[in-house]
Amino acid sequence: DAGVTQSPTHLIKTRGQQVTLRCSPKSGHDTVSWYQQALGQGPQFIFQYYEEEERQRGNFPDRFSGHQFPNYSSELNVNALLLGDSALYLCASSHWGQGQGYTFGSGTRLTVV
Amino acid sequence: QKEVEQDPGPLSVPEGAIVSLNCTYSNSAFQYFMWYRQYSRKGPELLMYTYSSGNKEDGRFTAQVDKSSKYISLFIRDSQPSDSATYLCAMNKNTGFQKLVFGTGTRLLVSP
Numbered sequence: 696d697a698g699v700t701q702s703p704t705h706l707i708k709t710r711g712q713q714v715t716l717r718c719s720p721k722s723g724h725d726t727v728s729w730y731q732q733a734l735g736q737g738p739q740f741i742f743q744y745y746e747e748e749e750r751q752r753g754n755f756p757d758r759f760s761g762h763q764f765p766n767y768s769s770e771l772n773v774n775a776l777l778l779g780d781s782a783l784y785l786c787a788s789s790h791w792g793q794g795q796g797y798t799f800g801s802g803t804r805l806t807v808v
Numbered sequence: 809q810k811e812v813e814q815d816p817g818p819l820s821v822p823e824g825a826i827v828s829l830n831c832t833y834s835n836s837a838f839q840y841f842m843w844y845r846q847y848s849r850k851g852p853e854l855l856m857y858t859y860s861s862g863n864k865e866d867g868r869f870t871a872q873v874d875k876s877s878k879y880i881s882l883f884i885r886d887s888q889p890s891d892s893a894t895y896l897c898a899m900n901k902n903t904g905f906q907k908l909v910f911g912t913g914t915r916l917l918v919s920p
Contacts, residue, residue, distance in 0.1 A: 740909070801850050
């Protein structure tokens with residue numbers, strides 16, 4: 696049973712560019728959440744998708760957007776990249792309403808130069 | 809002030825030691841408390857989950873929650889080199905509100 700799969704593993708982008716990160720949830724999970732983890736920090740909640748709609752959003756600018764597809768997979772898009780967007784981006788899946796049952800992927804390491 | 813405070817460490821102990829990891833928090837609405845383990849270059853892995861105050865034991869791991877003091881702890885008995893990782897505390901308000909608030913993580917190093 697595959698867990699949460701994220702792609703790509705690593706990515707280097709230039710300031711001002713746009714990036715798309717992808718996530719396939721654990722089999723049977725219907726909810727996807729995205730977190731940003733800066734070096735030496737804990738993960739920070741970006742947003743959560745369920746039934747193809749954004750359900751909750753953290754304190755991130757609207758340069759951060761997302762999408763959930765009918766097969767529950769999800770994308771995170773970041774526009775106009777800043778150096779400060781360099782971080783590990785984590786996708787977590789769960790059943791809707793079971794916030795204690797997160798399964799995290801290994802993340803995408805984004806470096807903005 | 810951060811909602812969740814956690815000493816970043818590193819915490820270095822010899823193999824076999826009892827390890828105590830702690831977090832404090834400021835929001836009394838938190839009801840669900842979790843400990844995650846994160847190895848280098850990996851995502852967090854759920855270790856323990858506790859609802860409200862009390863203790864929970866799972867093998868070598870014990871989680872404690874004291875809501876009156878807004879203080880949570882994770883104890884690791886008979887620590888092993890394989891326990892070397894970053895330990896993150898996390899919490900949220902209720903089952904339906906799934907945003908997790910994390911501490912910064914404590915890096916643990918267990919030497920053979």
